[in-house]
Amino acid sequence: MTVSVSPSANFSLEELDKLSLFHPVTSIADVQKNGPLIYAKAGGVRMRDHHGRDLIDLGAGLWCVNVGYGRPEIADAAAAAMRNLSYYHTFGGASNEATICLADRILSLLRERAGAGHLARVFFGSSGSDANDSAYKLIRYYNNLLGRPQKKKVISRLGGYHGVTYASGSLTGISAYHTAFDMPIEGVLHTACPHYYRFGEDGESEAAFSDRIVADLAAMIEREGPETIAAFIAEPVMGTGGVLLPPADYFAKVQALLDKHDILLIADEVITGFGRTGQWFGSGAYGLKPDIITMAKGITSAYFPVSATAVSQRVWRVLEEASPRMGAVMHGFTYSGHPVGSAVAMANLDIVERDDLVAKTAENGPYMLRQLQARLAENPYIGDVRGVGLMIGVEFVADRGSRRAFSAGLGPHRLVARHALERGVLTRALPFIDVNSFSPPLSITRAEIDEGVDRYVTALADAMPALHTLAS
Ligand code: PMP
Secondary structure (H helix, E strand, O other): OEOOOOOOOOOEHHHHHHHHOOOOOOOHHHHHHHOOOOEEEEEEOEEEEOOOOEEEEOOHHHHOOOOOEOOHHHHHHHHHHHHHOOOOOOHHHOOOHHHHHHHHHHHHHHHHHHOOOOEEEEEEEOOHHHHHHHHHHHHHHHHHHOOOOOOOEEEEEOOOOOOOOHHHHHHOOOHHHOOOOOOOOOOEEEEOOOOHHHHOOOOOOHHHHHHHHHHHHHHHHHHHOHHHEEEEEEOOOEOOOOOEOOOOOHHHHHHHHHHHOOOEEEEEOOOOOOOOOOOOOHHHHOOOOOOEEEEOHHHOOOOOOOEEEEEEHHHHHHHHHHHHHHOOOOOOOOOOOOHHHHHHHHHHHHHHHHOOHHHHHHHHHHHHHHHHHHHHOOOOOEEEEEEEOOEEEEEEOOEOOOOEOOOOOOOHHHHHHHHHHHOOEEOEEOOOOOEEEEOOOOOOOHHHHHHHHHHHHHHHHHHHHHHHHHHO
């Protein structure tokens, strides 16, 4: 296909891409060599690339297209909102109906579906990274107001993913996101990754593993001084780090430790929020009592970039009481509380509720997990298939008996994801551990799950000769 835009007329789209686009999280050399992959159209769980190839998206984009692609109700809501009030900001007390309703709806959902009635206000942004940046800044503001300026450090976990901006990217516990950017920033600390399958020791029970890594966290807090630690941030289920479910009793033990030292808990629900685990929120699913919850992706199913940072009564009260002497809270984005984004979010949440997608996820997620576990059980290079709701990870190992990983950099999961693409299924190769992740739209049907799993299993068979070579 050629496009006729001057001065680049007569270049193919692939060539134009290579000449003009700076791709996020992409090897420049790879795109220059192999060209981009251009998507043209999507509906439900299916996509078409611009050569007309049919694909099933078992990733829902980046864990975000929860209601599936191409919903006319959302397109209509966006168009109506654009015609009505295409934009106004929410600075200085300015507001709009859709954003007021969305804030109230999120607080109601948190209260009714996650037992989190202690959350008091919602701040809006447009990405998961900015939601975590906002949390990071607000806890500094909070501790400054409380007269404890030394209580500023934030502890995150190795393998945790919280975004890529300077603060949220520092909270991210995956070194590939830090290298060459002079990150992490000072005051961000990383504690153990809660991955029992990979880091549990021989003969160690899951509960003993939890005890050990929570003891590590306690030791870090003591070493640094509890009076210097402001917050601990965690995804209820780690996504990018490998689809890691919290080991037995982990969060109960962490929460007790944080309470003891007056350390705030930030739950990063950017992936787990709005149904992906088969419950409305991961905090509800795992009994967390966060002081701040960050959300994005599932709020709008990615039809419009919207994020939210919900703060608890405890934090809000301090900000509110200090307000007469502090003046405006000087934090906010041009697009905070965008009326079109909020209208899109409302239409999206209407679909989630009307189609009962959270309850469906609680049924279809375990079904998909069982299918994958059964079909992959005999494969010598698959050590673990785990998940909750429609968040599933397939972990590759060079040797199943010893759980020995492939040598660093070999990327068996990248190889399989490339074969999967050839077979018409999109799965992600994660950057921290050799895992293919599956996080399809929550609207996926069982027939689509079967078809997607079939394609993946075929792709895995295609990849076996190359996997043998990598493992030897
Ligand atoms: N937190 C989590 C748990 C995420 O998975 C992501 C994105 N994958 C982010 C934060 C960052 O979101 P964004 O890419 O929208 O900045």
